[in-house]
Amino acid sequence: MKRSTLLAVGGWVAAVVVALVAGVTVTNSLSSAVTGPNIRPLSADQVRQELAIPITVSPTPTTKSTPTPTLPTRAPRELRVFATAGGTTVAACVSGQATLLSWTPAQGYHVDDVDPGPDNHAKVKFETDDTEVEVEVHCEAGHP
DSSP states (O other), rough: OOOHHHHHHHOOOHHHHHHHHHHHHHHHHHHHHOOOTTTOOOHHHHHHHHHHHHOOOOOOOOOSOOOOOEEEEOSSEEEEEOEEEEEEEEEEEEETEEEEEEEEOTTTTOOOEEOSBBBSSSEEEOOSSSOOOEEEOOOBBBBB
16 A cells, blocks of 8 residues: 555544544533533432322413312322323322323324313313224222
């Protein structure tokens, strides 16, 4: 190989290494600037502790007369997420009563009917023009 070819290849490799080091350095400094140095993922125990905190909601004024779900006054033992084609529902059992904590329709669906509990059964109905999906929750041994 000619000396000029070796110099060109060596220069190209050096440029790639410099670009790689610069990219890693910039990425690390940007992530620290965005999240801050003290942001760390929660451990499994920390997540359980955060989920055990009672949920409080302050009422917001509405123009429609829709019932506001009664939220638990003490933390539920277990939350469960029900994901369906019609939407997603979060439910809990508090003192043996089923309670819907939230419900979100999937794209193209709307909420037609909600009975959030607390009661023996809590339910929500998601609908489109031609499809109906109903989620009904009850508690068995304290589990939704």
